[in-house]
Amino acid sequence: MRPGLSALLVLGVTRVRLQRAEGRPWEVDTFSHHGAQEVVRFSIREVEVVNAGRYYCEYVKEGAASRSEPLELVVTGIFKNIPSLSAHPGPHVTTGGDVTLICQSSLHYDVFHLVKDGEIVFSQNCSHWNHSSCLISPVALVHEGSYTCYGASKQQPFLWSLPSKPLELSVTETNGLGQGYTHIVVGVLAGVVFILFFFLLLVLLCCRYQVKHDAALKDSQSGADGHTDTQVPTAEEPKEVIYAQLQREGFREDVDVPASCTTKEPCVYATLTLPGAQS
Incomplete structure (x- = not known):
């Protein structure tokens, strides 16, 4: 079966053609349509490097021309250096946890693309995305599947490398009771820490008060002793x-x-x- 692009036509369309967005428009096919809703398929006999790029459909409805949303056609296998894909901390995770998918290669690629079950994983699907890693947090059952990654350059973003070996990400659903128990334990520990902190603060304040009280008492006693020495005369020996x-x-x-x-x-x-x- 030849590769191709498909367009779903709505009622009232009388003419449609496929064009490339980059460079000189490449008209793949042009024909007249009589208003019935159907799927139009544009075939590419042999995919080459020049076929990679951004495409859109231009159609005429009721005498007015319109353009569809662009479609990016990627050609893979251009670069023979195969990247590797790994999961940290591992490919087996539970719901609510975190996992980072890391794509690496001995050859420098400007961009890495992550694909899940044949669909591109865009950066907005990751909690955090950088040059070569995708953080998924929190993990859900929908994240389970087969992942591969590709390398590409910024100058030719639609030409990708060979795919990495598939990484099977397994997601296990956690027990709701276990999650509730974990939350209870965390809450109890937080309460204990708060109580200990309050107790230590109270002990510190009491110690400071005791030190100040003892110092004031000692000063008052020293002052009283000095006053008595100045007021009471020294006893003299009795005289005959x-x-x-x-x-x-x-x-x-x-x-x-x-x-x-x-x-x-x-x-x-x-x-x-x-x-x-x-x-």
């Missing part, structure tokens, strides 16, 4: 006190002891009588 009482009339047997000698201080008391004082 001698009292003498002179009597004119003579010695008396009973003499009142001065009140000052009743203290605990030692004292000596004597009564003297002057001889010339008798009357």
Whole structure:
């Protein structure tokens, strides 16, 4: 069966032709149509490098010409260096996980193209896309399939290399209960971490308060001791006190002891009588 391009014609189309978007328009076929809806097929007898490019259908309906959306025709096998395709962390993943498809080659290619089950995987289908890798996150059952990659250059974007060996990506659906249990465990761990952090913060604040309190108490005690030393006089040794009482009339047997000698201080008391004082 010859390769070709197909166009689905709507009612009312009276004329259609296929043209290339790049360079000089290449009219593959032109014919008249009588308004019935059908599929028109444009055959290419032998695909060559010159057939690669962007195509569109130009058709006439009710006297007005219109153009279809462009179609890119890619010719593969131009570059013989075969790239390799791998999956990280592996080709067997579960739903909700992450997987990165990596395309590599010993020959430098400007662009790598990823194909899944014969359909091109565009960059918007990847969570993150760069020169040679496609991150799929989160993985779903629709991502399961056979993947291959091709290398190409920026100067000739429609000429690709030979395909890599197919990579079978297997996706296993996880149990909903397991996912719920995982969420519960994560929530509990987060709560425990928060409580520990709060407890450590409380201990730190208490320690700081205790240190400040002890320092203030020590300063107050030092101030009180210094004030007492300045106010209270140093005790002195008791001194002896001698009292003498002179009597004119003579010695008396009973003499009142001065009140000052009743203290605990030692004292000596004597009564003297002057001889010339008798009357």
